[in-house]
Amino acid sequence: MSKEYEAVIGLEVHVELNTKTKIFCGCSTAFGGSPNINVCPVCSGMPGSLPVLNRAVVDKAISIGLATNCNITRNSKFDRKNYFYPDNPQNYQISQLYYPICRDGKIEIETENGKKFVRIHEMHMEEDAGKLIHNTFTGETYVDFNRSGVPLVEIVSEPDMRSADEVLAYLDKLRLTVQYLNASDCKLNEGSMRVDVNMSLREKGTEKLGTRTETKNLNSFKAIKRCIENEFERQADILDAGEKVVQETRRWDDDKGYSYTMRSKEDAQDYRYFPDPDLVPLIIDDEWLARIKASQPELRDEKKERYAREYGIPEYDIGLITEYKELANIFEDGVNSGADPKKVSNWIIGETLRLAKDFETDIADISFSGKNLASLIKLLDEKKINNTIAKQVFEHVFKENVNPVEYAEKNNLIIKTDTGALAEMVKKAVAANPKAVADMKAGKKKAMGAIVGFVMKEMKGKCDPAEVNKLVMEELAKL
């Protein structure tokens, strides 16, 4: 009979910071572009070049550290991690081993099993490597240093997670925190967030940690979940068979749905870390720390509480809206422009998310202004447009951030308040649809649709269907 195991999981999460320039030189961090356009002697490892620390990177790292309840290391340093690989132009990576910028943090996560804290062991700053481009035809390999020197923070958790759900809750919390801080877009599929899973099993109820493996190449939350489940099975099988788990680094293959050994502990490299003599110690004084503290934005948990308190919208709505900083911004902007919170919320969690799905727009890339949404809601409230037109107009707000009033006027979509003309049209409709009128008289209520539809069509939709209904009924009563 197999034993019951518990997973013990810790994560190493790399987050690419979205500073304008690289961590040790003035080159742009822009993603994409032709190979080696954003390079200089520093980030291409030219002899004699020297790194100079970009303080904006430190700002963002401290900001993440504060948001995750870390202690900020006031006297921090950079170290060199030595290893040979062609994407690493100096053949050492400038990182932090001995005095990382942040230590001893924790974040609260929530799963079906309730709330708990996951502790953060440390967080350090480092530089990203370049990219190798393989030409499979010629067998040649080229290197692109555009990404070389892009700033990263590596956030190392304690082994406090016990299931895939907890891991996903932790990652989601981390992602949202970093996004709210505007420190990174945290896209797993684009590599601006990278997750390595450290995992071991132990018998339920025991304390002693088992031998762990580290798994890399996890490019989506789904892959992470599958990988953890797969690794649980794999290690459990090994332990059940009375064998020992090998300490090693594994690589996840999401297509095949399993992982395989990348390198074992015996192959582990000696990185020969030592303090980088080219960089001076990084001293975070009170003033610096105070400046970052003062500019910390409202985070998701704080927002959630405030929305419930100030706007009284349902918890479900709050959850969806605060899931993305961009949606929360639109929401607040809309409400601050005078629109009803629930109506703004409805447009966001309804139409906005639907359009995002239809157009395959990344939610983080949604950028229309809440002000425009508010004025659309006002047009509706004043019955200057109807729901159908509102949806049409909103599509343009969503795509081009148009001003709804100007757009509706320019495209002649405002409902004519000339009731005389509408009454005329209703008369015309009644006259033009004798069969429908007869059916109505005979009690077939459905026939009403044909008459109303005729009016809406003739008026090109610029009328309030409720108003049309009322007028048709009045007209029929006269007959």
Next chain:
Amino acid sequence: MYSSKEIRNLTAVELGRKIADKEITSVQATKAYLEQIENTEKSINAYITVMAEKALERADFIDKKIADGEIWSNLMGVPMAIKDVLCMKDTLTSCGSKILGNFYPTYTSTAVENLLNAGVVVLGKTNMDEFAMGSTTESSYFGATKNPWDLNRVPGGSSGGSAAAVAANSCAAALGTDTGGSIRQPASFCGITGIKPTYGRVSRYGQIAYGSSLDQIGPMAKDITDCAAILEIISGHDCKDSTSADRDDTDFTSSLENNVKGMKIGVPKDYFLDGIDEDVKTNVLAAAEKFRELGAEVEYFDLGMVKYAIPAYYIIACAEASSNLERFDGVKYGYRTPKFTDLNDMYKKTRSEGFGDEVKRRIMLGSFVLSSGYFDAYYVKALRVKALIKQAFDSAFEKYDIILSPVAPTTALKIGESLSDPIKMYLGDVYTVSINLTGIPAVSLPCGYDKDGLPIGLQLMAQTFNEKTAIKAAYTFEQSFKENLRHSPMYE
């Protein structure tokens, strides 16, 4: 009209003045030195690259500027040589190594840029020990440089090319670099003057690193006045080098004063015990007595920590070097082995074929002391020793303005003598490495000649950023030594 010989007999500052006064053109000066390069290179091999055409073009450009009434500095139009460790855009910068034997940088080092902005003309790039590792300039891929005083002897190193060029008068002055004595020791062996400035005084940007926490660029010239003038130009804060100092006390020529009255000079007794040549000892101690005559207060004291300096230095320098030299891998620039089977094979062959023995020795030593299990016992301990040495110097500088010592325990060695025994060569750095470990400035200048007529160097050390005190002491001594000063047989 000055003859080429007359032009070459001027110091750099004298020449600069005459160029500014339009008595001599920069083109004439450049031709005079190119002529001397022609005369001497076959014997001494001081240059890796001579840029005759570029230099003359540049001199002509400078002359036009001077004709327009522009004066950029007191060295405008003066032809200088640059150690091949300093990057110059589109100019071979080999570091004396095969692995960079085809390397043309895309940018110019800050120190050279500062010289160019001052109107200096660059004659060429000078020979050096490979990657500045060595004390003889024998480890250069481009062949050894010979000492102009005696062609059977080494010029010292690693800035041996710069020292030999100044001594042979095939440049008006030169830049060198000093990680453990690489300016001062060749200056001593070649009978010229050099300054190792305070760490951080001169930007290291564009200097191909050997030991990053120890490396410093400095002047090597005919006298202390020239050195002060050059240092004034190359020093200053550089936003491209985080370790460069932001200070405004760089008017070094203002301290060229003939006055050491009341100056307190300490002479470490423990520098004169074992392994020092009798002639060196006699002349250096005589120099100390000369200072007393000139009005300084001279005292003998025990500095301490002397025997720990060399091991600490070699551990720290090699550790940093092993990492600094990782970038030479055949991937991006420089030499790549022609035949290889895979990436690791390419790395291995490129580096095995591209680096010389001394460089490999130091990479292995450095990798060893940084490896896990040995890091604390070697590297961390060496840093502790470094801190103790700094303490010893600090307490000495509480009492003294200057610490006076030999530069090297011997005069120039015979060619080949130290190749077979690297440890012996390392021990020759006993008086120089502490200066790099503590970051303080020191001047090396001639103070006498041994029984074979070879020059002996005097080292004057000052507290951090007190170059001016050392320059003042050096200037005063130099004035008293004028009658005795000799030039190498190739000088004229």
